Amino acid sequence: SSSLPLLSSLLIPLFVLFASLAWRWTKSVRKNLPPSPPSFPIIGHLHLIAKLPPHRALAAIATARGPVVLLRLGSRPVLLVSSAPAAEECFTAHDVAFANRPNLLAPQILGFVCTTMGWTPHGPHWRDLRRIYAVHLLSSAALRSSSDSRTRVVRSLAKSLFLEPGDSEPNGPRRVEMKSRLFNLVYDVMMGLVATALEESAEDRHRFREIVEETSAVSGAANVADFFPVLQRLGWRGPERKLARLVQKRDALIGQLIERHRARRRRSGSNGDKERPTMIEVMLSLQESDPETYTDVTIKALSAELLGAATDTTASTMEWAMCLLLIHPEVLHAARAELDAKIGQGRMAEEKDIPNLPYLNCIINETLRLYPAVPLLVPHESSQHCTVGGYDVPRGTMLLANAWAIHRDPNTWDEPEEFKPERFQCEGGKEAGLRMLPFGSGRRKCPGEGLAMRLIGLALATLIHCFEWEKLPGEEVDMTEGPGLTMPKAKPLEVVCTPRHTMLHALS
Numbered sequence: 145s146s147s148l149p150l151l152s153s154l155l156i157p158l159f160v161l162f163a164s165l166a167w168r169w170t171k172s173v174r175k176n177l178p179p180s181p182p183s184f185p186i187i188g189h190l191h192l193i194a195k196l197p198p199h200r201a202l203a204a205i206a207t208a209r210g211p212v213v214l215l216r217l218g219s220r221p222v223l224l225v226s227s228a229p230a231a232e233e234c235f236t237a238h239d240v241a242f243a244n245r246p247n248l249l250a251p252q253i254l255g256f257v258c259t260t261m262g263w264t265p266h267g268p269h270w271r272d273l274r275r276i277y278a279v280h281l282l283s284s285a286a287l288r289s290s291s292d293s294r295t296r297v298v299r300s301l302a303k304s305l306f307l308e309p310g311d312s313e314p315n316g317p318r319r320v321e322m323k324s325r326l327f328n329l330v331y332d333v334m335m336g337l338v339a340t341a342l343e344e345s346a347e348d349r350h351r352f353r354e355i356v357e358e359t360s361a362v363s364g365a366a367n368v369a370d371f372f373p374v375l376q377r378l379g380w381r382g383p384e385r386k387l388a389r390l391v392q393k394r395d396a397l398i399g400q401l402i403e404r405h406r407a408r409r410r411r412s413g414s415n416g417d418k419e420r421p422t423m424i425e426v427m428l429s430l431q432e433s434d435p436e437t438y439t440d441v442t443i444k445a446l447s448a449e450l451l452g453a454a455t456d457t458t459a460s461t462m463e464w465a466m467c468l469l470l471i472h473p474e475v476l477h478a479a480r481a482e483l484d485a486k487i488g489q490g491r492m493a494e495e496k497d498i499p500n501l502p503y504l505n506c507i508i509n510e511t512l513r514l515y516p517a518v519p520l521l522v523p524h525e526s527s528q529h530c531t532v533g534g535y536d537v538p539r540g541t542m543l544l545a546n547a548w549a550i551h552r553d554p555n556t557w558d559e560p561e562e563f564k565p566e567r568f569q570c571e572g573g574k575e576a577g578l579r580m581l582p583f584g585s586g587r588r589k590c591p592g593e594g595l596a597m598r599l600i601g602l603a604l605a606t607l608i609h610c611f612e613w614e615k616l617p618g619e620e621v622d623m624t625e626g627p628g629l630t631m632p633k634a635k636p637l638e639v640v641c642t643p644r645h646t647m648l649h650a651l652s
């Protein structure tokens with residue numbers, strides 16, 4: 145009889161353990177999980193995305209398995225969504241559930257332990273940052289007041305192209321490399337918003353460009369430790385050292401900008417241009433009233449995010465657009481005819497002209513459709529259980545919405561692989577549902593869409609209006625995509641450009 149309490153003290157915990165395992169097992173069996181391709185132990189489906197660029201590999205999985213698929217990348221469950229209706233469900237009905245970001249290694253290092261708006265969890269800090277962006281930088285009023293500085297930067301690009309020596313005669317054709325020029329254009333605009341253009345030097349710009357490109361390539365590579373957190377616990381952090389070195393370089397550059405602002409404030413007691421304060425000025429004055437929230441780390445993180453998130457994406461969209469125009473000269477001619485008809489040939493384009501150029505806007509939309517700069521958006525993560533396409537999606541699932549595949553879905557687009565800007569004209573230029581989501585959708589949608597569209601519109605209008613553009617003689621335009629989280633063009637675009645005679649007086 146004395147062994148009875150001992151036996152029951154052993155049996156009861158065992159019974160409880162068994163019952164809870166059985167309950168969890170029946171619950172998971174009862175769950176209607178999305179379909180999943182066959183997987184390997186441990187790596188799950190990682191092998192399926194190892195070869196092609198991830199957006200193409202994931203599109204192939206969706207073609208075989210459907211628009212809502214559950215993958216296991218290492219030990220991480222991933223919901224892959226590849227149709228407009230499924231994306232709409234995620235970013236409308238379940239927008240709050242999917243408003244979080246997964247805890248990945250690269251942003252931990254790049255995003256100052258996720259203090260940037262892009263990587264911080266959905267919550268009060270994210271809302272605070274989003275408000276700062278919206279009020280001080282990206283509201284319609286703020287965009288209107290920064291329009292002159294964008295015009296200046298775009299015109300200085302046109303001038304520099306005009307001043308390039310012609311290959312055989314002064315105002316004749318000249319061979320130019322456009323990728324770095326477009327990057328510099330966007331960088332100068334963003335630097336104007338972050339810290340005023342006066343404070344950067346060409347050398348800083350060059351160094352920053354290298355950092356952005358390398359960072360995008362390193363962080364875009366699938367990081368094994370992200371899919372096997374156990375490796376992180378064992379101390380393996382993949383490309384951490386490489387990223388940390390890049391971050392160090394980036395922070396040194398941005399740190400200098402902050403110090404210069406601070407020194408100027410101390411010297412003059414001024415807050416800079418009150419009408420149009422830079423991001424760093426706004427943050428330094430917030431720091432005075434709340435130093436705990438607005439630390440130097442936050443200021444550095446936000447500045448780096450503005451310069452990083454904006455430049456690569458906006459510049460590569462312009463570069464793809466120019467490639468498509470070179471391949472389709474009839475579209476280029478139609479765009480120029482629209483500019484000549486609406487603006488004439490006596491002056492250069494201004495930002496306020498852009499809404500009156502519907503065909504140009506169609507070209508930009510069609511470029512964003514075929515070459516969305518962030519083809520898989522930024523990963524989201526579910527913070528609660530929800531259902532998508534009738535399937536159960538457990539809490540803690542990473543969401544990848546394949547915008548690239550959605551933009552080329554034959555169920556929603558006629559001849560999806562063709563470059564046909566006029567398709568947007570037929571629909572009055574309106575987006576239908578979530579067939580188009582180059583900037584994402586819902587709460588975590590890109591806050592820079594308005595700025596990007598204004599800048600892309602003005603830059604393309606100016607370049608098309610003022611110059612003739614041709615492919616290099618005897619060469620086709622190489623449309624290969626490079627590596628990275630964004631979708632850069634692998635080979636920098638080189639073209640032949642010739643100032644238009646009718647625009648010479650406006651350019652000179």
Ligand code: HEM
Nearest residue numbers: 261262453454457458517518521522583584588590592596
């Ligand atoms: C987020 C695209 C330009 C700042 C995003 C996202 C996409 C995107 C797809 C993720 C949305 C999601 O999570 O579902 C683009 C494209 C651009 C562009 C295609 C240019 C053509 C810009 C510019 C800025 C910017 C100019 C800065 C002014 C950001 C930030 C986020 C973001 C801060 C994170 C938002 C958050 O997590 O709450 N962008 N972007 N982007 N973008 Fe952009």
